[in-house]
Amino acid sequence: MQMIELKTQIDRCSKCGNCQSVCPLYGVQKRETHVARGKVFLLDRLLDGQISWTHRLSEIVSTCLLCRMCVTNCPNEVQVDRLIKAAREEACSTLGLSFWKRNAFRFLLLSAGRLNLFARLLWAYERSGIRKLARQSGLLKRLPWGLFEKESVLPHAASRAFSTQVPRVVTARTSRMLVAYFYGCMTNHTYTGTGHSTVRVLTQNGASVVLPRQLCCGLPALASGDRRTAERLARENIRLLNQTPFDYVVTDCASCGSMLKEYGGLLGDRASLAFSAKVRDVTELLAGPLGFTPGPFPFRAKITYHDPCHLKRYQGIYAQPRALLSAVPGVALIEMKQADACCGSAGSFSVTHYTLSTAVGGQKAANVTESGAEWVATGCPACRLQLERCLKAAGSGVSVLHTVDVLASTYGEVRVW
Numbered sequence: 001m002q003m004i005e006l007k008t009q010i011d012r013c014s015k016c017g018n019c020q021s022v023c024p025l026y027g028v029q030k031r032e033t034h035v036a037r038g039k040v041f042l043l044d045r046l047l048d049g050q051i052s053w054t055h056r057l058s059e060i061v062s063t064c065l066l067c068r069m070c071v072t073n074c075p076n077e078v079q080v081d082r083l084i085k086a087a088r089e090e091a092c093s094t095l096g097l098s099f100w101k102r103n104a105f106r107f108l109l110l111s112a113g114r115l116n117l118f119a120r121l122l123w124a125y126e127r128s129g130i131r132k133l134a135r136q137s138g139l140l141k142r143l144p145w146g147l148f149e150k151e152s153v154l155p156h157a158a159s160r161a162f163s164t165q166v167p168r169v170v171t172a173r174t175s176r177m178l179v180a181y182f183y184g185c186m187t188n189h190t191y192t193g194t195g196h197s198t199v200r201v202l203t204q205n206g207a208s209v210v211l212p213r214q215l216c217c218g219l220p221a222l223a224s225g226d227r228r229t230a231e232r233l234a235r236e237n238i239r240l241l242n243q244t245p246f247d248y249v250v251t252d253c254a255s256c257g258s259m260l261k262e263y264g265g266l267l268g269d270r271a272s273l274a275f276s277a278k279v280r281d282v283t284e285l286l287a288g289p290l291g292f293t294p295g296p297f298p299f300r301a302k303i304t305y306h307d308p309c310h311l312k313r314y315q316g317i318y319a320q321p322r323a324l325l326s327a328v329p330g331v332a333l334i335e336m337k338q339a340d341a342c343c344g345s346a347g348s349f350s351v352t353h354y355t356l357s358t359a360v361g362g363q364k365a366a367n368v369t370e371s372g373a374e375w376v377a378t379g380c381p382a383c384r385l386q387l388e389r390c391l392k393a394a395g396s397g398v399s400v401l402h403t404v405d406v407l408a409s410t411y412g413e414v415r416v417w
């Protein structure tokens, strides 16, 4: 999508400023360039030829969580997220990608083997005690290019990838449907317990699960303007998943789910449109066509739920996880203040804009703690990582888990967290 095609979106902006009151970034730093109105104004000047691409303009366009808070509160329905993505694509083709992103997207994400090797090295770095030593000695703080901050948001890596811990097919005792499980990079390398939870909950409720080979969904590349890499990943994932039949593609990652549902629009051919039409978030499937019957074990706790932006505002899924959690015996579901406010993670944003991301996450951590809950459940591994980091920084005792971890615990004997 070229920015010029979005001129109609730009023209819709009446400069009312409603977006100011909901933008999480404007909330922490009152800058007009952070908010949708300021960005739309600059992109309008760009299209008019009054300004041209500079690294400063590229940085302004990068400073957005793509959370869609402004979109849902805009009286003129300006599709700010689409504008920003189109602008990032232009910036990427005009100025190029940063060294870090270029290598992360085109070297790591395009190869499951290289990503796996990176995760194992990360695990060894942590397990050997080098990470702890480097932090305690203050060595990391002396590194250039903001490497200290980048390192501090790296997730923990599992000793073995989830994909190597499970068979290719797990059959339900009474099977009513066959689903292809897209577990995504973070469940595969960090939250492997959630992968087991998802398989357990699906099979317990009558879905046999195929675990196909897969690559990164491509969202990090697309959100950074690297459309070519995102398209390559989309095509390859469709090819890999289509090697086995399935009724649905199911995922427990809100970000992956929204991206898989976008493959049709991204590639525009019949195969990708058919593929996207079969994608379901795991809570969407369980609260919908599959159904969910909890097991005999209660989960006695007060739980609050954080809505991932990619689940609520990109996929319209917010009632389903709450209904499922409420169906678990023992759970007392408590609503926190602004449950659907962005946590500030936004994928690589937490790395590239560490200070802003941490400030937004701090607000979310305060709302979680204030709710009085003992646990916070969510449906996106990236949100989970950010919540864990920010709750820890705030000294909160609230623990984080995925919605399916709560559901799986009712069947007992499952590694949930």
Ligand code: SF4
Pocket: 012, 013, 014, 015, 016, 017, 018, 019, 020, 036, 037, 040, 070, 073, 074, 075, 076, 077, 078, 080
């Ligand atoms: S709320 Fe919408 S119309 Fe109003 S300033 Fe923001 S983007 Fe423009």
Ligand code: SF4
Pocket: 022, 023, 024, 025, 026, 034, 035, 036, 063, 064, 065, 066, 067, 068, 069, 070, 071, 080, 081
């Ligand atoms: S998408 Fe979110 S972060 Fe970006 S301008 Fe809109 S409200 Fe602000």
